[in-house]
Amino acid sequence: MTRDPSKFWNPYLAGMALGLVLLSSYVIMGKGLGASGAWFRVGVATVQAVAPGHVQANPALSGVTEAGSPLDDWLVFLMVGVVLGGLVAAYTSGRLGIEVLKGPHISVAGRLAMALAGGALMGLGAKFARGCASGQALTGGALMSSGAWAFMGVFFGGGYALAYFVRRAWR
Amino acid sequence: MSTYLFPFTSLVAEQRQLGLVVAVLIGFGFGFVLERAGFGRAQKLVGQFLLSEMTVLKVMFGAVVTAMVGAVVLSGFGLFDLRAVADTSTSPTWLWPMVVGGFVVGMGFVISSYCPGTSVVAMASGKIDGLFTVLGVILGSVAAGELLAIPAVARFNDSSYLGHVYLYDLLGVPPAVVAGAVVLVAVAAFMGAEKLEFIFGGDDLPDSPSRPRRAVFASLVALGAIGLVTIAFPRPTTAAPAGPATISAETLARRLFDEPWTLRVLDVRAKEACFASRVLGSECAPVETLKELALADVAAARDLVVVGEGDLAALPPEVAGYHGKVLVLQQGFQGWKDYALTPPAPLPAGASAAEVEAWKVRAGVAAAMTGVKQAPPPAAPAGGAAPAKRKAGGGGCSG
Numbered sequence: 001m002t003r004d005p006s007k008f009w010n011p012y013l014a015g016m017a018l019g020l021v022l023l024s025s026y027v028i029m030g031k032g033l034g035a036s037g038a039w040f041r042v043g044v045a046t047v048q049a050v051a052p053g054h055v056q057a058n059p060a061l062s063g064v065t066e067a068g069s070p071l072d073d074w075l076v077f078l079m080v081g082v083v084l085g086g087l088v089a090a091y092t093s094g095r096l097g098i099e100v101l102k103g104p105h106i107s108v109a110g111r112l113a114m115a116l117a118g119g120a121l122m123g124l125g126a127k128f129a130r131g132c133a134s135g136q137a138l139t140g141g142a143l144m145s146s147g148a149w150a151f152m153g154v155f156f157g158g159g160y161a162l163a164y165f166v167r168r169a170w171r
Numbered sequence: 172m173s174t175y176l177f178p179f180t181s182l183v184a185e186q187r188q189l190g191l192v193v194a195v196l197i198g199f200g201f202g203f204v205l206e207r208a209g210f211g212r213a214q215k216l217v218g219q220f221l222l223s224e225m226t227v228l229k230v231m232f233g234a235v236v237t238a239m240v241g242a243v244v245l246s247g248f249g250l251f252d253l254r255a256v257a258d259t260s261t262s263p264t265w266l267w268p269m270v271v272g273g274f275v276v277g278m279g280f281v282i283s284s285y286c287p288g289t290s291v292v293a294m295a296s297g298k299i300d301g302l303f304t305v306l307g308v309i310l311g312s313v314a315a316g317e318l319l320a321i322p323a324v325a326r327f328n329d330s331s332y333l334g335h336v337y338l339y340d341l342l343g344v345p346p347a348v349v350a351g352a353v354v355l356v357a358v359a360a361f362m363g364a365e366k367l368e369f370i371f372g373g374d375d376l377p378d379s380p381s382r383p384r385r386a387v388f389a390s391l392v393a394l395g396a397i398g399l400v401t402i403a404f405p406r407p408t409t410a411a412p413a414g415p416a417t418i419s420a421e422t423l424a425r426r427l428f429d430e431p432w433t434l435r436v437l438d439v440r441a442k443e444a445c446f447a448s449r450v451l452g453s454e455c456a457p458v459e460t461l462k463e464l465a466l467a468d469v470a471a472a473r474d475l476v477v478v479g480e481g482d483l484a485a486l487p488p489e490v491a492g493y494h495g496k497v498l499v500l501q502q503g504f505q506g507w508k509d510y511a512l513t514p515p516a517p518l519p520a521g522a523s524a525a526e527v528e529a530w531k532v533r534a535g536v537a538a539a540m541t542g543v544k545q546a547p548p549p550a551a552p553a554g555g556a557a558p559a560k561r562k563a564g565g566g567g568c569s570g
Contacts, residue, residue, distance in 0.1 A: 008215075011226045012361070012387035014208035015233020021200040022238040025260075027251060028193055032260035033201055035288035036308060043313035060319035066465065077191045081198020082205075082288065083295045089206035090296030098297045101213045101284075115300040118283025119290065119307020120314070122276050126287060127315030128328055129272025130262035133286040134201075136273070137231065142238035143257040144338040144349055147264030151273040158277025163220035166281050170217055 003094030022138055031074060032139025036126035038079035041070040043123075103170035114169060202292050211292040213284035213300060220281050222371040225364035233387065236350075236357045240394040243350040247401025253346055258335055258492050259467050266331040283307065332459070334488040347398035354395035358388050415486045418476060418498040420510035421529075424536045427451055435473040437461075439487065440480050440504060450478055450500075450507055451540060461489040471495030479503040511536045 009017070025033055041064050048055045048070065055061045064070040090096040102111035126132040129151055131140065137155060140148025208230045209215040219227035245251035280286050283304040285293055290308065293301025318324045339346040361384075426434055427450075436453035438445040445455035453476075456464060466475070471494035477483060481503040490497055500507060515533045518526060 008209040008226075009204075009207045010383045011208060011229035012233055012384050014204060015230040016237045016387055016390075017204045018201070018208070018230060018234035019237025019241065021197060021204055022234060023241040023245075024200075025197045026238070026242060026256050027245065029190065029197070030256050030259045033197075033288075035286070035291060036312060039287060039305065039308045040312035040316065043309040044316070046309070047313060058316065058320045060316040060325070061313070063463075063465075066469070074191065074194050077194035078198035078201070079291060081195040081200075082202035082291050083198075084195070085199035085202025085204075086206045086211060086292035086295030087202075088199075089203040090211060090292075093207065095206070095211065096296050098299065100299045101293070102300065111300055112303045115283045115285070115290075115303035116307040116310075118279040118281070118285070119287075119304035119309075120311035121279030121282065121307075122287055122304075123279075123308040123311025123313075124315045124318075125272040125275030125277075125279060125311075126308075127272070127312050127319075128268040129276055130265065130269060132276055132288065133231070133280070134288040136262070136269070138234060138238075140261040141235045143242065143253070143261050144239065144346060145257065145261040145264065146336040146338055146341055147266065147269050147333070148261060149338065150264075150266065151269050154270050154273035155277040155280070158274035159220045159281045160277075161274075162278050162281045166217075167221050170214065170221065170284075 003092070005094040007093070018138075019142070022142060026143070029074070032135065032143070033078065034075050034131060034135035034139065035079065035082070036123060036132040036135060038073070038075040039123065040064065040127065041073055041076055044070040103168075105171070106169045111169070114166075201288070202295065205289055205292045206296060210289040211296045211298065211301070213293065213298070216286070216289060217281065217284040222367060225368050228364050229361060232357050232360060233391075236354055236391055237394075239350045239353060240391060240398055243347045243398040244394055244401065247347060247398055247404060249404075254337070257337060258488065259494075261335070263335050263462070263488060264333040265329065266333055268328050268330065279307075279311075329459075332462075345402050347395075347402050351395040351399050354391050358392065361388070415477075415483065415497060415499045417501045419501050420506045421532070423450070423476060423500060423507070424511050425532070428536075428539075433473055434476055436476045436478060437464075437490070438478045438504070439483075439490075440478070444480075444504075448508075448512075449504070450476075450511075453478060458487050461487055464489070466490055467492030467494070469493075474498055476500055478507065481505050511540050513537060514541075 008014070022033055025031060044055060044061050044064050047061065048065070055065065064073070067073065070076075087096070100108050100111055102108065106114075122132060126135070129136060130147075131137075131151070133155065136145075136148045136151040141152055205211065209226055210230070215224065215226050218224035242251060242253055242256070246253035276286075283290065283300075285301060285304045287305075287308045290301045290304035294305050295301075319328055337346070339349045342349065423434075423436075427436075431452060434452075436450050437456045438449045438453045439456055439458050439461065442455055442457050445453075445457070449455065466489055474496040475490065475493050476498050477486065477490055478500045482501065483499045483503065486497060486499070502509070510533065514537045515530055518530050522530070
C-alpha cells in the first residue's frame with residue numbers, strides 16, 4: 001500500500017467496517033465499545049497512587065476498584081488496543097508524526113488550551129451521560145437503547161449550539 | 172443462560188484472560204478503522220459541525236446501522252439474543268442526567284474537535300492536541316467523580332431512572348421493524364449529507380465516488396429486508412419460561428444450611444422491611460440501590476436468589492444482567508415467613524415416613540431460624556422408615 005497521508009477510506013465503507021467491529025464485540029464478548037470509562041479508570045488509578053485514602057472515601061471513585069486495580073477492566077484493555085490500532089494505522093498511512101493540528105489563526109497554546117478544556121467537558125459530561133460517543137451513541141444506538149438515541153440528539157445539539165463560536169479556531 | 176453463538180460470560184473466572192486479549196484485538200480494530208476514516212484528525216471531525224464535510228455522520232451512522240441490522244439478522248436466525256446482549260452492553264437510561272451530560276459532551280466535542288475515543292487515535296498518531304484532549308477527559312471525569320460526593324449532585328445523577336428501555340419496546344414493534352426504519356432514515360440522511368457537502372463544502376469537497384456508496388446503501392437495505400423477513404421465522408424457542416426460575420422456601424432453607432457458599436441472597440424489599448426481618452444471610456438491596464451492586468459485572472459463581480414481598484412477576488433489569496443463575500423465592504418473604512419462621516403444626520399420629528421427614532426438616536429450620544425449640548415429632552410409624560437424614564443442624568445461626 002502506498003502511503004498517502006491525505007487518503008482516507010471511503011466514509012461509507014469505513015462506517016461499515018466500524019459497524020462490523022462493533023458487531024463482533026457484541027457477538028464475542030456481549031459487550032460494546034467505550035472510551036470515556038477507561039480514562040476515568042486511569043484517572044482513579046492515578047489518584048489512588050497519590051492518595052489511596054481519598055479514593056476509598058468517595059464511593060463514586062472507589063466504585064471502579066472492585067476488581068482490585070481500577071485498570072483491571074475490559075474497557076482499559078480495549079483502550080490499549082485502540083492505541084495500538086491507531087498507531088499502526090497512522091504509521092502505515094504516513095500520518096504518524098508529532099504535531100499540533102490547528103487552524104491558521106490560532107496559536108499553539110490556544111489550540112492546546114481548547115483541547116484540554118473540551119476534553120475536560122467531555123469527561124465531565126460523559127460521567128453523567130454514562131458514556132460518550134462510543135459508549136452511548138455507537139454501542140447503545142446500534143442496540144436501539146432509547147437513552148442512547150436521546151443522547152445522540154443532544155450530543156449533536158450541543159455541538160451545533162457552539163459551532164458558530166468555535167469556527168474562528170479553524171478558518 | 173441461553174446457548175447462543177458465544178457465551179457472554181467471557182470476562183468471568185478462567186475465561187477472563189482470554190477475554191482481555193480479545194478486548195485488545197477488538198480495540199485494535201476500533202482504533203485502526205477510526206484512524207483510516209480520518210478520525211485521528213481534528214479538522215475532519217469538526218467539519219461536521221462547520222458543515223464543511225459530513226464524514227462523522229456518514230461513518231457514525233453507517234456503523235450504527237451496520238451493527239444494528241447485523242445484530243437483528245443474527246438474532247432473527249437465532250444466533251444471538253438481542254435483548255440479553257443489549258442488557259449487558261448498554262447502560263440503563265437515567266434520562267435527565269443523560270440529556271444534560273450529552274449536551275456537555277457535544278460542546279466539549281466542538282471545543283476540542285475530538286471525542287473521547289478519537290482523541291486516543293489522534294494521540295497515538297502523534298497529535299499533541301489529541302494528547303491534551305485525553306488529559307482533559309481524565310481530569311473532567313475524575314472531577315465529575317469528586318462532584319458526585321456532593322449529595323445534591325449524586326441525587327441528580329441517580330434521577331429519572333428508567334431501566335433498560337429499547338426503541339422497540341417504546342414503539343411496540345419487533346426490533347427488525349425499528350432497524351428497517353433506521354436503515355431508510357440513514358440512507359435519506361446520507362443523501363442529504365451529500366447535498367450539504369455539495370453546498371457548503373466548496374473546493375475542499377473530498378471526492379466521494381458513487382460506486383462504493385451505492386454498494387453500501389444496497390447492502391444495508393438488503394440486510395434490513397432480511398431482518399424483516401426473519402420476523403416470520405418461528406422463534407428458536409429457548410423454552411421461553413413464563414417468568415423467572417423460582418426456588419421454594421424449603422429448597423432455599425436446605426441449601427442455606429448445606430451449601431451456603433453457593434448462594435447469594437438479595438432481599439429487594441424496602442429497606443425498613445428488610446432490616447426488620449429477612450432471610451438468614453441475605454443482603455438488603457432495595458430495587459433502587461440494585462445498580463450499585465453492578466451485578467452484570469461481578470463474577471457469576473454463586474446462584475442469585477431474589478426475595479421480594481411476594482412472588483415477583485419479572486426480574487429487576489439489574490438482576491437480569493447477572494451472568495449466573497437467578498432464582499426467585501416462591502411467594503417471596505411471605506412464603507419464607509410461613510415456612511421457616513413459623514413452627515409447623517404438630518403432626519397427626521400415623522403420618523407417613525416422608526411426612527415425618529419433611530416435618531423434622533421444617534421444625535429444625537424454624538428452630539434454627541427463630542431459636543424456639545419444637546415439640547418432638549410423633550413416633551415413626553411401624554414399617555421401618557429410613558432413618559431421617561440430619562438436614563437442618565442449626566449451629567449458632569439462630570436469631
